[in-house]
Amino acid sequence: MPVTYKKIASVTVGAGGSASMAFTSIPSTYTDLILKVSVREESTNSYELAMDVNGLTTAIYNWRLLQGSGSSAISDQRTSQTIGQAGVLSSSNSTASTFGNIEIYFPNYSGSTNKCYSVDSVGENNGTLAYARLVAGLISTTSAITSITLKLGSGDLDQYSTAVLYGISKS
Amino acid sequence: MTTKLVVDCSTGVVEEVALTEEELAQREVDRIAFEAAEAARLADEAEKAAKKAELLAKLGLTEDDAKLLLS
Numbered sequence: 001m002p003v004t005y006k007k008i009a010s011v012t013v014g015a016g017g018s019a020s021m022a023f024t025s026i027p028s029t030y031t032d033l034i035l036k037v038s039v040r041e042e043s044t045n046s047y048e049l050a051m052d053v054n055g056l057t058t059a060i061y062n063w064r065l066l067q068g069s070g071s072s073a074i075s076d077q078r079t080s081q082t083i084g085q086a087g088v089l090s091s092s093n094s095t096a097s098t099f100g101n102i103e104i105y106f107p108n109y110s111g112s113t114n115k116c117y118s119v120d121s122v123g124e125n126n127g128t129l130a131y132a133r134l135v136a137g138l139i140s141t142t143s144a145i146t147s148i149t150l151k152l153g154s155g156d157l158d159q160y161s162t163a164v165l166y167g168i169s170k171s
Numbered sequence: 172m173t174t175k176l177v178v179d180c181s182t183g184v185v186e187e188v189a190l191t192e193e194e195l196a197q198r199e200v201d202r203i204a205f206e207a208a209e210a211a212r213l214a215d216e217a218e219k220a221a222k223k224a225e226l227l228a229k230l231g232l233t234e235d236d237a238k239l240l241l242s
Contacts, residue, residue: 011178011185018176019190019198025181050205057197076212082204149175151198153205156173165180 004171005034010164013157017042020151023165028110028144030167035148037102037163040090043155047123047131049086049102050153053115053145057082060140067133084139086150087121088131092158095126099161110144173198 008030011021026033039049052061059080067074067088078085089100102121109115119135150163173195178185190198227237 009178009180009183011176013176014187016174018187019173019194020175022175022177023180024177025179027180048205050201057200074212074216076215078208078211081208083201151201153209154202 002168004169005166006030006169008033008165008167010162013159013161015159017156017158018161019156020149021157021161021163022147022149023163024147026109026146026148026165027167028146030110031108031170032168033106033109033145033148034166034168035102035104035106035150035163036166037087037104037150037161038099039102039150039161039163040092040094040099040158041152041155042092042158044091044093047088047091048153049089049100049121050151051084051086051104052149052151053084053139054141054143054147055149056139056141061085061137062140063135063137065133065135067131069129069131071128083153084117085119085135085137087119087135088123088133089121090123090125093125094123094130098124098126100124106145106148112142112144115139115141115145 009023059082061081061084062079063085064077065085086104087102090098100121100123102119105118106115117137121133123131173190174187175190176185177188
């Protein structure tokens with residue numbers, strides 16, 4: 001890990017699962033933020049991780065995505081959504097004890113312009129179907145990001161799902 | 172009881188908190204929004220696949236022919 005990365009906080013889901021993982025009171029002292037997530041859902045509902053920032057659930061989330069499954073590739077774009085797109089993950093249908101790997105990057109998270117972000121994700125599975133997804137997102141809020149909530153479109157996060165938030169300084 | 176994990180980045184303390192009625196209602200709104208977006212994406216995919224098949228048929232090409240041309 002580069003010396004300019006500093007771990008801010010981490011969270012791990014315990015027994016019984018959890019509806020979401022939220023980082024609050026994020027300090028504004030860094031230049032960028034990066035979230036490293038290892039995640040699995042308890043059900044087979046979503047295959048996708050969702051998020052919101054600053055508790056905002058209005059129609060401010062926009063994205064373009066590219067996804068490959070090993071047999072096909074798709075692209076998609078959505079605007080004015082009430083929930084943010086944060087990549088693919090492993091579901092209860094995936095190979096046991098496998099978790100999706102997601103990296104979410106927020107450049108200039110405390111600035112006064114609309115917030116862009118990028119996602120690099122894979123849903124691990126030892127089978128014929130596994131997804132890799134890249135997302136380029138835009139959140140239409142000019143407020144500094146002070147909280148990030150990771151959640152599913154439907155269902156709960158499975159035990160041992162983990163998220164680590166790092167702050168990145170420019171020097 | 173459905174709970175969420177909240178970590179305060181200023182202290183590092185992690186709390187498991189029960190969802191409020193408002194948050195439970197928002198979960199339902201999120202589920203509906205997610206399912207609508209997913210249905211729209213799948214519909215777009217199906218439309219693209221149908222148009223692609225139509226074009227290939229017009230050109231007298233198979234899917235494998237098209238992949239070879241684009242490789």
